[in-house]
Amino acid sequence: MVTPNLSAPIVLQAAQAVAGDQHYPAGALYVVATPIGNLGDITLRALQVLSLVDAVACEDTRHTAPLLRAYGLDRPLLSVHEHNEAEAAADIVRRLRQGERIAYVSDAGTPGVSDPGARLCLAVQRAGLRCMPLPGASSITALLSVAGLATAASEGPAFEFTGFLPPKGANRQAALRRLAQQAHACVLLEAPHRIVSLAQDLAALGQRVVTLGRELTKQFEEIATLPCADLPVWLASREHRCRGEFALVLHPVIPAASSRSGGLDGESLRVLALLLQELPVKSAARLGAEITGAPRNALYAAALDLKKA
Known part of the structure; x- marks a missing residue:
């Protein structure tokens, strides 16, 4: 992310004016969505909460510290990632019981979906304490909003969130078979070093339509809707297309x-x-x-x- 050319105090004043009157109870965990690429996608309520919490728990302090500074914020940081989440959760529960407000952010987007945060929230809930969501940026809903899905309610769920497939082996093959059998839309996420492999696997679905979003909200964002059979060729047609983070919507099976x-x-x-x-x-x-x-x-x-x- 690039530090924006803006006056941070003005942004925080706007956050205070819009969201300052809301009640923010003590002893609660605030699960805060952060931008997935474009710093302008932070919400004013998120800025207000981040400015008043006692500490910010985060997936990577090296990522979150400059993010906060971009908005003129400086809060104590607690490292909570997939390898220490259970242990760190116990410390956060202790702090919440002492009446502190703690925010949790992942590196980008909404925590607890494909990012860490779910086990932390579970620990807080089991302790009888509050988890308060602050919605915001999400590659899932961003891509769905432009994918053009129009599934009738009587035809079953409009979409299913699948996320990252297993990287290899029998588990991946089982996941691909299940994916092919789903008649409704499915949302996938993929990393740049595995997108070619995923495209080759999805090509077996032939004319079933897929919408791919690359580098969503960023300067070089690309969104394409095409048959699954054409996906490998589309990726290979330009060298840069295998770079960045990916979200995909596998459209419903055509009747x-x-x-x-x-x-x-x-x-x-x-x-x-x-x-x-x-x-x-x-x-x-x-x-x-x-x-x-x-x-x-x-x-x-x-x-x-x-x-x-």
Whole structure:
């Protein structure tokens, strides 16, 4: 993040004017969302809370200290990350019982989702103390807001948050199989060193649509919506596209009645896509029919569509 050219006292005065009248009870943990890239995405209420707490617990003090300074804040920092969260939680509970206000922030976005914070909140709740959320920036909701999902409530959940898949082995393969079987939208997160591998895995889903967000809210943000089959080529088309942090929305399966698939379900299409990686269209359709029991003609038509993609 780049330190903005702004007058910090004015920002904090605005935070006080807008959010200062709210009651902020003592002995509570404040779970504060911070920007995912653009410093302008901090909320005024977050600034107000960060200015009045007794200490800020954070995933990485080296990251949080300059973040606070960018807004003209200087608070004591407590290191709470995935490797010490259980031990650090006990100390925070002790401080809360003494009447302190403690804020918790992760390196970026909303804590406790894919970042540390969940075990800390659980420990605080089990101690009978309050956890108060301060919503804000999130790559998940940011990408969903522009992905164009329009799933009717009667068709099941609009989306499922999947997050990071297991990096390798049987657990990853099981997660990919489950992902392919979900008819509704799924939200994924991925790191730059694994995005190519994820793109290759998702390519097996053929014409199923995916929206990818790279470096969301930052200067070189990119958002693209395309078939899963095209994702590896899109990433490889420009060298910089494998850099940065990624969020992906795997769109719902298109109802089979509106396509050439002739009533095929998601599992039949998934099996067909996998067979097409090794077999010609005719052989994949024949074997797919034997495995799934789906109509051979419908599988053949769908295989032609996948090959064309």
